[in-house]
Amino acid sequence: MIDGCVSLYVFGSWLRSESPNDIDLLWVFDKEKIPTAEVLSHVCMKEETLAGGLSVPIHHTILSVSEERELGFIQETEAVWVGDGVKESEVLSRQLHELREIRMRKGG
Numbered sequence: 001m002i003d004g005c006v007s008l009y010v011f012g013s014w015l016r017s018e019s020p021n022d023i024d025l026l027w028v029f030d031k032e033k034i035p036t037a038e039v040l041s042h043v044c045m046k047e048e049t050l051a052g053g054l055s056v057p058i059h060h061t062i063l064s065v066s067e068e069r070e071l072g073f074i075q076e077t078e079a080v081w082v083g084d085g086v087k088e089s090e091v092l093s094r095q096l097h098e099l100r101e102i103r104m105r106k107g108g
Helices: 036-053 064-072 073-077 089-107
Strands: 007-010 024-027 059-066 080-084
Touching: 024 036, 024 064, 024 073, 036 059, 059 073, 059 089, 064 073, 073 080, 080 089
Parallel strands: 024 059
Antiparallel strands: 007 024, 007 080
16 A cells, blocks of 8 residues: 555756756655555556656656655755645646646746
8 A cells, every 4th residue: 555655746847947858756755664666666657647648758766755865855956745646647747737837937
């Protein structure tokens, strides 16, 4: 069961560019609650359906909570939380588009 164990963030040109060439997603998971292999499988399943709703290639970064803390990845990349990584792909896709529109209106 992966509920509540994976959070999804977006960062990079998707949030800052009028013409992004890709979308960078960060998946942060609690390795005490879920095995890495299960997270990888989940991301692969999401990839198939997310790709259909987005017009650019998707790049995934997957980190455990402890790895993210050590690297300070979220702060360094100014990643924006999208939500729980188990939401339906259509919901995630819509949220990613909405976040991008909001950021573009604010000027990145």
